[in-house]
Amino acid sequence: MTTTAEAIVIGGGVMGASILYSLTSKGIKNSILLERSTVGSGSTGRSSGAIRMHYSTEVNARLAFKSLEVFANFDEIVGGDVGFVETGYMVFAPDHAKEGFRDNIEMQRAVGIDTRVVSLDEARELAPAFRLDDDEHFAWESRSGHADPSATASAYISKARSLGAKIILDTPVLSLDIGETAAHRVVTENESFEAPIVVIATGPWSGEFLSRLGIDLPLLPT
Structure with missing residues (x-):
């Protein structure tokens, strides 16, 4: 099954949540956020704020x-x-x-x-x-x-959802296929998604994620 969207955000920390809010508030209502665990479960939940x-x-x-x-x-x-x-x-x-x-x-x-x-x-x-x-x-x-980082992420998520965004939790992204045309394909275990805009907001795990695309980003979580 493939779901299409105007934009996909990978990562549900405070950065991904704020990006999703910005997209929806600018009129890109058909946006999807994919998070491998729960909102703010990565570095956001460990931030000093x-x-x-x-x-x-x-x-x-x-x-x-x-x-x-x-x-x-x-x-x-x-x-x-x-x-x-x-x-x-x-x-x-x-x-x-x-x-x-x-x-x-x-x-x-x-x-x-x-x-x-x-x-x-x-x-x-x-x-x-x-x-x-x-x-x-x-x-x-x-x-x-x-400020409270987790509350900030949750507030952005709530507002984005009210504007039409879809938030999908407990869904790790397995692969990202960069399209030669307008659409890019994001693959999870149970479903695939396509959108012309894909934003990677995976924080300190971005190095690991981008390595799957052949991109060397010297960044590791500590």
Whole structure:
């Protein structure tokens, strides 16, 4: 039996769930998510849930900044309580890395992120339980915090389902055949699926999965 769809997402962690939501919210209603176990059963269920924007590459900083606005207004944008708490976030750097550290802060501020370099005394006021040394450098993001990763994945899944997506659990993908035309074929034990769009969102298991396609991605779960 073969089921056709507009898009297929492989992987039911928070990334796969958010991708599925994005597809359906943009009008690709006939979307299917395939998960080998349960929603959030992989690295999502083991995540600390930190929401922060300190990255050394601009594209990651921009993505994190955009995601902060979603988490801060999650119930309004997606629906549901994902437990976002704005605690602030402190970043440390050793003295030998101070130039790159300050360059990162300047880049992040240019993006629009509320971050700034703070002195040792202020860092101690912000984080009195931390042991801080005078040969370290510090930055503070006032709007960062944490959220519940599993609740986030579940909320995205619920919204995507309400928009027409189909979620199939306990269904490992056995193979993926890249079509020469528009359709790609995803094969599971009991059923096959075809779609012009297939998104692989298998997290740290992507290296193992892609090796079946002859793609060498040096990524292993630890």
